[in-house]
Amino acid sequence: MPRVLINVPKQAKKGEAIDIKVLISHPMESGQRHDDSGQVIPRKIINKFVCAWNGEEVMSAELFPAIAANPFLSFTAIATESGTISMTWVDDDGAVQTELVPIMVT
Amino acid sequence: MTALRLPRRQFLAVAAGTALLAPVPAFATETEVASLIKQLVGGSPLRQGRVKLDIPLLVENGNAVPIAIAVDGPDKVASLHVFAERNPLPHVVTVTFGPRAGPCRVATRMRLATSQTVIAVASMADGSFWSDSLDLIVTLAACVE
Numbered sequence: 001m002p003r004v005l006i007n008v009p010k011q012a013k014k015g016e017a018i019d020i021k022v023l024i025s026h027p028m029e030s031g032q033r034h035d036d037s038g039q040v041i042p043r044k045i046i047n048k049f050v051c052a053w054n055g056e057e058v059m060s061a062e063l064f065p066a067i068a069a070n071p072f073l074s075f076t077a078i079a080t081e082s083g084t085i086s087m088t089w090v091d092d093d094g095a096v097q098t099e100l101v102p103i104m105v106t
Numbered sequence: 107m108t109a110l111r112l113p114r115r116q117f118l119a120v121a122a123g124t125a126l127l128a129p130v131p132a133f134a135t136e137t138e139v140a141s142l143i144k145q146l147v148g149g150s151p152l153r154q155g156r157v158k159l160d161i162p163l164l165v166e167n168g169n170a171v172p173i174a175i176a177v178d179g180p181d182k183v184a185s186l187h188v189f190a191e192r193n194p195l196p197h198v199v200t201v202t203f204g205p206r207a208g209p210c211r212v213a214t215r216m217r218l219a220t221s222q223t224v225i226a227v228a229s230m231a232d233g234s235f236w237s238d239s240l241d242l243i244v245t246l247a248a249c250v251e
Binding site: 077 | 170
């Protein structure tokens with residue numbers, strides 16, 4: 001499972017916009033490169049990323065091979081109530097990984 | 107084998123034809139990107155403004171180019187699309203915003219194969235489309251070989 005760094009404030013005021021930053025360790029092999037023998041190195045990237053707040057969607061992203069290795073994403077969400085922020089992504093090989101981050105809204 | 111046997115002249119013609127078809131263009135073209143954007147926008151006008159692209163104009167390393175996109179104003183943004191005109195695959199990212207999304211500020215890191223124009227298109231919830239583009243110089247290209 002890829003290692004991941006997630007940066008979300010521990011608490012936020014109700015109605016405030018918070019920044020969410022995610023860094024996933026992943027080679028994002030573009031499928032455009034060749035190995036020494038001239039064979040195309042098969043594509044293997046994270047192609048889908050979804051973030052939800054207590055199950056309600058914040059954003060979803062479709063990623064293409066032009067996204068750099070170790071994909072970084074930063075976006076905002078409106079703090080509405082305490083709960084869990086979930087982040088899920090799908091690899092080309094079908095692997096799905098979900099990370100959960102608790103947040104306190106006052 | 108017999109089924110595949112062709113007269114020499116025909117064989118040469120077929121071989122020459124496939125040789126002409128074989129080279130795959132290494133880079134996308136401006137017209138390809140224009141048609142991708144056309145597909146996205148449909149019949150609506152694509153206006154300049156409201157979207158703000160932020161990328162260093164002189165890119166030292168095309169393997170990881172920081173890009174930030176912001177859309178001004180209180181109107182809700184439905185989705186955001188980024189295209190790099192001269193990458194082998196021009197589509198970079200599409201972000202769709204849900205009901206919990208905050209102000210439209212998105213950042214990521216992308217690959218750039220060569221010096222080129224990067225275009226961001228915002229699709230607003232009211233059905234209008236806005237865009238911004240930047241011409242960049244890339245000194246070290248992302249590896250495509």
